[in-house]
Amino acid sequence: MAGNVGPPEKLAALKNRLDQSYMFVISFKKGVQSKPENLGIDLKTTQVEPLGIINGFAAKLNVRYAFELADRDDVLQVWYLHPNDASLYVNTLAAINYNVNTLPLPAPLNISLGIDSKRWVKKPHLDAPMQRATRAAAKAGLLPVVAIGNSHGGNAATNGWINPWSYPEWVISVGAWDSGDNKVAGFSTRGDPKRPETWPDVIADGVDIIGPWPTNLTKSPGRKKRDETNAHFINTVAKKDWHLYTLESGTSMSTALTSKAAGQIVFFLSNLIAQNPPQGNKPIFTLTAPPERITLFDELKPRLTGTATQQSDGSTVYSYNVDLPWKMVKQLLIDTAIPVPGALPYEAGAGRVDINYINQQFGQFGVPTPKIAMSKVK
Amino acid sequence: MHQRLFALIVALIAFAGAYFIYGKAIKPSSVEITAFSLEKTIVDIKRELARFANSPGEPLGLELQEIKIVLLVQRDSSSSSNGALNVPVFKKAKLAGTIGFSEKTASKVTIVMVPPDGSHLLSASDDTTIRFVDLLLSMRTALQAAMAEKPALVTKQIEVTLNFVLTRTNELDTSIEAHIINIGSSLKQQNTGSNSITLKYLNPEYAKDNKKTKPAPP
Numbered sequence: 001m002a003g004n005v006g007p008p009e010k011l012a013a014l015k016n017r018l019d020q021s022y023m024f025v026i027s028f029k030k031g032v033q034s035k036p037e038n039l040g041i042d043l044k045t046t047q048v049e050p051l052g053i054i055n056g057f058a059a060k061l062n063v064r065y066a067f068e069l070a071d072r073d074d075v076l077q078v079w080y081l082h083p084n085d086a087s088l089y090v091n092t093l094a095a096i097n098y099n100v101n102t103l104p105l106p107a108p109l110n111i112s113l114g115i116d117s118k119r120w121v122k123k124p125h126l127d128a129p130m131q132r133a134t135r136a137a138a139k140a141g142l143l144p145v146v147a148i149g150n151s152h153g154g155n156a157a158t159n160g161w162i163n164p165w166s167y168p169e170w171v172i173s174v175g176a177w178d179s180g181d182n183k184v185a186g187f188s189t190r191g192d193p194k195r196p197e198t199w200p201d202v203i204a205d206g207v208d209i210i211g212p213w214p215t216n217l218t219k220s221p222g223r224k225k226r227d228e229t230n231a232h233f234i235n236t237v238a239k240k241d242w243h244l245y246t247l248e249s250g251t252s253m254s255t256a257l258t259s260k261a262a263g264q265i266v267f268f269l270s271n272l273i274a275q276n277p278p279q280g281n282k283p284i285f286t287l288t289a290p291p292e293r294i295t296l297f298d299e300l301k302p303r304l305t306g307t308a309t310q311q312s313d314g315s316t317v318y319s320y321n322v323d324l325p326w327k328m329v330k331q332l333l334i335d336t337a338i339p340v341p342g343a344l345p346y347e348a349g350a351g352r353v354d355i356n357y358i359n360q361q362f363g364q365f366g367v368p369t370p371k372i373a374m375s376k377v378k
Numbered sequence: 379m380h381q382r383l384f385a386l387i388v389a390l391i392a393f394a395g396a397y398f399i400y401g402k403a404i405k406p407s408s409v410e411i412t413a414f415s416l417e418k419t420i421v422d423i424k425r426e427l428a429r430f431a432n433s434p435g436e437p438l439g440l441e442l443q444e445i446k447i448v449l450l451v452q453r454d455s456s457s458s459s460n461g462a463l464n465v466p467v468f469k470k471a472k473l474a475g476t477i478g479f480s481e482k483t484a485s486k487v488t489i490v491m492v493p494p495d496g497s498h499l500l501s502a503s504d505d506t507t508i509r510f511v512d513l514l515l516s517m518r519t520a521l522q523a524a525m526a527e528k529p530a531l532v533t534k535q536i537e538v539t540l541n542f543v544l545t546r547t548n549e550l551d552t553s554i555e556a557h558i559i560n561i562g563s564s565l566k567q568q569n570t571g572s573n574s575i576t577l578k579y580l581n582p583e584y585a586k587d588n589k590k591t592k593p594a595p596p
Binding site: 010013014016017020022080082083084088112113114115116117118120122147149150151153154155157158161163176185187206248249250251252253255 | 429431432433434435436495498499500501502511512515519582583592593595596
């Protein structure tokens with residue numbers, strides 16, 4: 001019983017709860033059409049969220065029945081979701097599914113979200129539905145930019161415990177920089193020094209970032225006071241608009257800034273390739289980095305694409321050929337990140353993404369205003 | 379008449395003297411350097427608990443079910459406070475010696491709360507003045523180590539009480555730390571004048587012992 005049920009560490013507990021009902025993500029095998037009704041699911045009585053991106057669907061099912069489905073020949077996987085994470089998880093999958101089918105690609109996908117850190121695992125499952133969805137999205141040209149988390153709090157015991165959605169190679173994992181104190185933000189989740197796959201790829205400003213405040217909500221007295229006594233807020237936002245904006249801190253904010261940078265690189269690459277069609281194996285462009293821009297991260301993590309050639313004067317020339325968009329954009333963000341002295345790669349990745357520097361470096365064809373695409377989910 | 383007036387004056391002086399001595403006697407220990415608003419203390423502890431909830435780690439196999447906080451409170455002696463209730467803050471340097479609390483009979487506020495959930499939107503919670511979460515994480519790490527020790531026994535419930543006082547380096551220091559007094563429940567060592575936080579962990583597998591209770595999701 002229980003074929004391919006995940007996550008594996010929950011299997012024993014689920015077997016003790018056969019009469020309970022939870023949310024599951026069901027995936028069909030490759031080549032099998034995703035039709036819940038073929039599994040005996042009554043669409044009139046069971047709410048089903050179709051998830052074409054992983055050839056499956058999400059539905060609340062009885063555990064015993066979910067285990068029976070996992071034994072079927074046409075089912076690839078049955079994945080349990082904790083009730084506190086289920087809504088966020090399924091809606092995020094549905095949003096990826098919607099955007100990959102509706103957006104002009106390539107485009108960045110901002111994921112400033114994650115499941116409750118109580119349920120993070122030390123080695124995230126690369127076969128989990130979210131990882132399979134982001135892999136399919138990246139392959140299609142929707143480039144996931146994911147927050148690494150805010151779990152650090154100055155405690156080294158949490159090193160290596162990261163938002164599992166930020167773990168795969170095909171996503172851009174982002175930590176937070178505190179530009180006020182000129183250091184990696186205390187809350188920004190750190191990777192495991194001995195496991196480079198857990199390190200953030202880059203960091204970006206993530207403390208006291210000005211963002212929109214929902215007009216249907218009233219700020220708490222504490223938030224209002226914090227906003228209206230912050231010099232950066234007062235000097236940046238016109239007083240008449242103070243109720244429309246607020247300060248927020250977190251790797252979510254850093255991720256949004258990095259998504260914007262990724263969008264600018266996508267715009268640059270699209271125009272460059274359209275105007276200068278690639279010729280054979282000839283690089284489409286090169287960048288030269290002075291010695292002080294080379295970090296331990298560059299030395300310890302293998303490149304995803306392109307080449308790095310050290311010159312006699314100590315500088316490094318990066319050459320880029322046309323490759324999968326996620327590989328090109330991620331590598332360019334890493335190569336152009338500004339090193340942060342005193343921080344190690346498990347804390348800061350390759351360094352800080354500076355949006356002004358990115359706009360300057362990749363602004364040859366203009367700097368368009370980013371557009372936020374709505375995600376349609378149930 | 380004069381005798382009565384004299385007696386009254388003597389009585390008033392005696393009362394004032396007694397009041398002065400009594401005031402000195404019940405005044406908090408000299409290691410106390412300031413006080414911290416009860417409201418702010420609770421808000422900060424709630425934020426610290428949210429940070430604790432956002433701190434991942436090896437699972438204990440247990441669910442944190444309940445948090446009980448007991449805070450020592452006193453009336454603020456400063457005239458501007460309008461009689462607000464405060465939690466005393468002690469000078470850190472003095473804690474190495476005997477913590478001379480005299481508040482065994484002082485008022486206490488007890489708060490019982492369910493653990494907060496972690497954040498889905500990955501934004502950091504507001505900064506707190508009280509640095510608390512390291513104590514809780516140290517405690518959790520100790521529990522994890524103890525439970526992994528062979529022979530491993532199935533744990534049904536763990537309840538840990540952590541006694542602490544709020545400390546400051548000096549009156550100008552803006553950050554307040556939670557300074558641990560002891561872990562455990564040894565009455566001999568326990569300082570009844572301190573604040574405490576009790577974490578109650580339950581093994582979700584034992585929820586099924588009660589047929590009427592729906593088992594906790596894994």
